[in-house]
Amino acid sequence: MYDVIVVGLGPAGSTASRDLAKAGLRVLGVDKEKFPRYKSCGGCISTKIERILDFDISGAIEERVKGATYTYKSGRTMDILSDRPVGYNVMRDTFDALLLSKAKEACAEIIEGVRVVKAADNGSSVSVTLADGRSFGAKFLVGADGSSGFVGRELFGLNPKEAAVSITAEVPLPRKARPYSDKLFIDFGSVPYGYGWIFPKENCLSVGIAGDACKVGGKIKDYFNEFVTTHEALKGLDLSQRIGWTVPIYYDGAAPSVRGRVLVIGDSGHLVDPFLGEGIYYAIRTAKSAASVIIDNIGGKKELAAYQDWLEKEIHPEFKSAGKLADLVYNHPRLWYSILEKDPDIMLRFYDVIRGEEECASFYEWVLAKVKSKPWKILRRWVESRLLPS
Ligand SMILES: Cc1cc2nc3c(=O)[nH]c(=O)nc-3n(C[C@H](O)[C@H](O)[C@H](O)COP(=O)(O)OP(=O)(O)OC[C@H]3O[C@@H](n4cnc5c(N)ncnc54)[C@H](O)[C@@H]3O)c2cc1C
Incomplete structure (x- = not known):
């Protein structure tokens, strides 16, 4: 026993x-x-992991990233890099x-x-x-x-x-053979309600795409093909070894x-x-x-119920705010991308959320207030009709 x-x-x-x-x-x-x-x-593990682990994981870290090159449907390239690490690739x-x-x-x-x-x-x-x-x-x-x-x-x-569906591939490409370091590649708009990514490691790139299972509607392979054939950083690489998995989101x-x-x-x-x-x-x-x-x-x-109480106090509110942010970004990826192009500081502040230095709830409120105060009319109308309490 x-x-x-x-x-x-x-x-x-x-x-x-x-x-x-x-x-x-x-x-x-x-x-x-x-x-x-x-x-x-x-x-990719956010740097806030260091706040909860009491042992060293540096031996497993293959790349320390300070931000990303963002694209919209593999085009309109934009680098948003911080001066401090945001995540560790393992x-x-x-x-x-x-x-x-x-x-x-x-x-x-x-x-x-x-x-x-x-x-x-x-x-x-x-x-x-x-x-x-x-x-x-x-x-x-x-x-x-x-x-x-x-x-x-x-x-x-x-x-x-209640999940995102995904396809991933590990593409051999040693660090020495890459003209970039310290960053990820993130693509908005390549898949419904999700994103595409390229996460560099010591000897390979972890490439993937994930989107809401219902919205993707069985076409995840097609979205993956489109992403990997159009993204500049993947040109000429062999992505034939692929694997599908689900991400069981809150x-x-x-x-x-x-x-x-x-x-x-x-x-x-x-x-x-x-x-x-x-x-x-x-x-x-x-x-x-x-x-x-x-x-x-x-x-x-x-009582064991203390675990549920803790989730409801510490974790679920973060996830609910992250869910609202997901609605904002993934329902309007082109608009979101235009906003980031005009105001990349939004992403720099989001890096603080990833690092655990700001809560997602206050970031979300700040983004909403910013959106309301700027002439991005379509998004503002959408925000007012869908998100603000009546
Ligand atoms: C494509 C994709 C990309 C992702 N990218 C990221 C990322 O960049 N950063 C991030 O933080 N998260 C990412 N995630 C999420 C992350 O992978 C998971 O949240 C994480 O693995 C959860 O850890 P876990 O221990 O709960 O589950 P797992 O890591 O899945 O471990 C579960 C274990 O249970 C075992 N198991 C299953 N069934 C049984 C059984 N019946 N009997 C015995 N053993 C069993 C499995 O073998 C496995 O070892 C990604 C997920 C996917 C699918």
Whole structure:
């Protein structure tokens, strides 16, 4: 009998396993893959990660970025660069293996390469069954099995269709062979309600495109083809190895993230920022909070519901503001791009949000006020009709 079983050992599951084991709890973490394993991802982590990690990740960082070259439908190139880093680019196989090694160092028991096929909350305990037939029991279960993971889907009824769909490709191109450094490439308008990206790493470019599943309507491959054949930075490169994945963004009306003895964290709980699709930071942050609540619960100090309270106070408001920003930007990418061309400082201030130095809510209010005070009439009319309280 364990104290906690953690299903999935990406950033969320590894972090939870480590924090729980460090507190002296008996923890079992299980992942269907053997690490290091590939994960389809841009792999750009905002610098605010440093506020929540207590160990050095610099060995996994392949590029420190200070901003981006922006384009609209692969044209109208504009650089907006800060004098300080905004994000760190990692390859997920290396980064996730590092996090898992920290969980092992903390003495979490780890099973790799075996899928969890069943999990149940039996009232006074939880149980899981693995694909090889083994079963284990624990006091608590943490669902960290990622996008469309069965814990979130089956035990919490989270809707896997509330997601962005994506295509990515890793394109070999060593840093030495690139005429640029320290920046990303972001394209607006190349996909409905989303964006295209090129994130440089040490030996490759992580290239991708993601858009709202309903609005993309099954045409994600077409949008990807258009993006990669028209973007200047991708000319002549081989993008034949592609992979599709979903990004389970936060949505209003999702079920609470605690049910009985089970908690969901990271992608498994749809805890992904709906503007950028940033999920690594939130996977780690929600894992740390869930672990701390479980530790306090076992110590008789807190109800498990404290995790849900924390999400509603600290995370959901950020995501709601990010959702409003997404409506503004992705419903009107051309207008948004024109605004940025006239006033690039908007993006420089948004970098402070990414760094965790300003909240998304106040940034959003500031952008709205700016838009209202300038003669961008179409957007202003739209803002007044759709976003301002009546
Ligand atoms: C195309 C794309 C680009 C992205 N780009 C970025 C980015 O640049 N920056 C950013 O911050 N976020 C990005 N994200 C989001 C980010 O990848 C996720 O938010 C992050 O991986 C969440 O971590 P996690 O630990 O919750 O889930 P995951 O990293 O998905 O880990 C889940 C783990 O659970 C395991 N698992 C699943 N089912 C089972 C099972 N039944 N039994 C046992 N194990 C199981 C899996 O093998 C996996 O290791 C991107 C996502 C996509 C799809």
